[in-house]
Amino acid sequence: MSDFQPIILKNITDLHNIEVYMKNGGYSAFKKALKLTPEAIIEEVKKSGLRGRGGACFPTGMKWSFMPQKTDKPKYLCANGDESEPASFKDREIFEKNPHQFIEGTLIACKAMGIKTAYVYIRGEYYPWIVMLQKAIDDAYAKGLIGKNILGSDFSTEIYIHRGAGAYICGEETALLNSIEGKRGMPRFKPPFPANFGLWGCPTTINNIETLANIPPIIDNGGEWFSKIGEPKHAGSLLYGLSGHINKPGIYELPSGTLLTDLIYKYGGGVKDNKAIKMIIPGGSSMPPLTAGEIEGLQMDNEHLKSVNSYIGTGGIVVMNEDTDVVKVIKRITKFYYHESCGQCTPCREGCGWMLRILDRIDKGMGRSEDIELLRDVANNIEGNTICAFGDAAAWPVKWAIKKFMPDFEKKVKESVELPIANKVHSLRLTVQE
Amino acid sequence: MEIKFTEENLKKLEEAKSHYPTNDAALMSALWLAQYQFGWLSTDVMKYVGNLLNIPYEHVLGVAEFYTMYNKKPVGKHHLQVCTNVSCMLCGGYDVVDYISNKLYISVGETTPDGKFTLIEAECLGSCGTAPMMQINDYYEENLTKDKIDAILDKLAKSE
Numbered sequence: 001m002s003d004f005q006p007i008i009l010k011n012i013t014d015l016h017n018i019e020v021y022m023k024n025g026g027y028s029a030f031k032k033a034l035k036l037t038p039e040a041i042i043e044e045v046k047k048s049g050l051r052g053r054g055g056a057c058f059p060t061g062m063k064w065s066f067m068p069q070k071t072d073k074p075k076y077l078c079a080n081g082d083e084s085e086p087a088s089f090k091d092r093e094i095f096e097k098n099p100h101q102f103i104e105g106t107l108i109a110c111k112a113m114g115i116k117t118a119y120v121y122i123r124g125e126y127y128p129w130i131v132m133l134q135k136a137i138d139d140a141y142a143k144g145l146i147g148k149n150i151l152g153s154d155f156s157t158e159i160y161i162h163r164g165a166g167a168y169i170c171g172e173e174t175a176l177l178n179s180i181e182g183k184r185g186m187p188r189f190k191p192p193f194p195a196n197f198g199l200w201g202c203p204t205t206i207n208n209i210e211t212l213a214n215i216p217p218i219i220d221n222g223g224e225w226f227s228k229i230g231e232p233k234h235a236g237s238l239l240y241g242l243s244g245h246i247n248k249p250g251i252y253e254l255p256s257g258t259l260l261t262d263l264i265y266k267y268g269g270g271v272k273d274n275k276a277i278k279m280i281i282p283g284g285s286s287m288p289p290l291t292a293g294e295i296e297g298l299q300m301d302n303e304h305l306k307s308v309n310s311y312i313g314t315g316g317i318v319v320m321n322e323d324t325d326v327v328k329v330i331k332r333i334t335k336f337y338y339h340e341s342c343g344q345c346t347p348c349r350e351g352c353g354w355m356l357r358i359l360d361r362i363d364k365g366m367g368r369s370e371d372i373e374l375l376r377d378v379a380n381n382i383e384g385n386t387i388c389a390f391g392d393a394a395a396w397p398v399k400w401a402i403k404k405f406m407p408d409f410e411k412k413v414k415e416s417v418e419l420p421i422a423n424k425v426h427s428l429r430l431t432v433q434e
Numbered sequence: 435m436e437i438k439f440t441e442e443n444l445k446k447l448e449e450a451k452s453h454y455p456t457n458d459a460a461l462m463s464a465l466w467l468a469q470y471q472f473g474w475l476s477t478d479v480m481k482y483v484g485n486l487l488n489i490p491y492e493h494v495l496g497v498a499e500f501y502t503m504y505n506k507k508p509v510g511k512h513h514l515q516v517c518t519n520v521s522c523m524l525c526g527g528y529d530v531v532d533y534i535s536n537k538l539y540i541s542v543g544e545t546t547p548d549g550k551f552t553l554i555e556a557e558c559l560g561s562c563g564t565a566p567m568m569q570i571n572d573y574y575e576e577n578l579t580k581d582k583i584d585a586i587l588d589k590l591a592k593s594e
Contacts, residue, residue: 074455083560084557084560086519086520086557086558086562087520087521087558087562088560088562089560089562089563092560123560124501125556125559125560125569126560127573128572128573128574162453162462163463164462164501164503165466165501165502165504166501166502166503167500167501167502168557180454180459181456181458181459182454182456182459182460182461182462182489182497183458183497184496184497184500185500185501200455200456241562241563242563243521243525243562243563243565244520244521244524244562245524245525249521249563249565250563251563281520285519285558316562318520318521318524318562320524324524329520329523329524332518332519332520332523333520336519336557336558339557340557
């Protein structure tokens with residue numbers, strides 16, 4: 001689909017400027033939504049088939065409908081811009097290039113669920129982008145688009161930015177709630193779900209930045225229009241992030257279901273130095289990696305990726321060439337999870353460190369023959385045994401890399417086993433000669 | 435040195451408090467303000483912040499320890515945080531660490547004797563498309579090459 005027009009990262013200069021944004025039809029969807037009933041907005045989003053862009057791919061309309069319409073408690077919206085998954089860097093592109101579409105989407109979400117306070121959680125490292133978004137929010141306040149009695153209606157809402165301080169786990173929705181409450185970002189048990197018991201025990205919805213940025217075009221053009229973009233089961237466009245050994249890395253907005261080979265060779269300009277591909281991570285470091293044999297004809301959306309036992313995640317694609325040391329890459333990823341584990345659940349806290357130590361000795365040529373089995377065993381015992389999905393995220397890359405790249409692991413272990421034997425034989429020979 | 439927020443920071447803290455229904459929630463904003471004013475979070479600073487917000491010191495310490503960006507020990511004037519996660523590693527993130535380490539004669543986690551530079555290895559900073567990269571205090575330096583690193587460090591070394 002070469003005639004595809006980007007929905008979020010539109011090709012308009014200075015779109016981050018509120019004047020330019022409004023000249024190009026900005027905030028018209030919000031004005032339209034102000035006249036609609038909450039049910040009608042949620043129905044439209046449901047019809048669009050929009051799924052959450054944070055990795056779990058949960059239908060957004062359904063998530064919104066979980067919020068109680070009648071309650072005495074205040075309700076909250078949290079926009080998740082923690083974006084700490086290695087290889088994903090899409091939200092900062094939205095803050096930089098089209099912050100107002102995200103703000104507009106947030107306002108529509110607030111209207112649909114009757115929310116008076118929205119928090120935008122942004123990772124602490126993104127200071128320059130926090131400044132950019134704050135500027136955009138201030139401009140919108142000045143135009144009377146946020147605040148009390150917006151545009152003369154009886155609808156009021158406030159949007160605040162909450163700056164994180166460097167914790168990957170705060171991208172997990174319940175950890176994010178704890179972080180906003182000023183606590184350590186440790187995930188909570190579910191149930192109760194945030195829609196009933198979220199921020200300060202009040203009904204709360206958490207949406208990804210990209211998800212909210214998709215809302216204005218849905219309200220503008222209708223849910224049906226949106227549902228026809230890309231793959232029906234995972235409708236809309238995705239912000240694919242290309243990085244690693246690739247000629248033109250960056251963010252590409254394309255319809256879901258775009259061929260992975262097209263992404264790499266047509267848009268990404270191919271692999272650096274024309275080398276062959278060894279491994280690909282399809283959607284952020286926690287997603288099971290793919291082999292070169294699996295990429296031919298593979299469409300990039302959640303349904304098709306399931307056929308090769310992987311997921312779309314955040315759409316961050318890492319391309320690795322034939323010279324890449326798989327064990328080193330997996331070790332680095334595991335080191336990340338070891339560093340970022342919040343320490344709440346034993347399997348994850350202890351398991352990540354254990355996996356790192358095993359991988360480290362395999363990488364250094366001191367691995368034992370039983371290490372690969374042990375590694376798989378530890379990974380299997382982390383997966384599914386933790387409060388949040390972090391445990392799965394740490395276990396998957398290890399588990400699937402062993403499954404798909406066994407020869408690389410075996411080679412490293414074998415080399416290390418043979419070395420002492422060789423030494424022994426060598427010394428024996430010397431003794432005999434003497 | 436007496437530990438006390440400037441008038442401006444006190445005003446900012448009041449504004450942050452107004453965003454949330456509880457005082458506790460303003461803790462992260464307060465710790466950021468403290469870090470910008472005092473450079474790092476000493477025990478006394480954390481106690482001061484706790485008193486301001488009516489939060490026990492232990493809770494403040496717990497939060498400060500949990501988040502990696504709060505400095506629990508003094509850092510140099512320019513905090514060089516080099517990303518070495520997957521995408522940066524593939525594009526030479528570790529070479530950047532080694533190069534800076536050799537150039538400044540410090541290893542990872544150390545500060546130069548003049549107190550100007552601290553070098554650390556950071557986890558993914560969300561700049562994978564422009565790897566390798568590093569964050570210096572609040573700002574990003576992307577697509578690093580040896581020449582670029584030389585230029586950046588020389589400029590920073592000369593600045594007051």
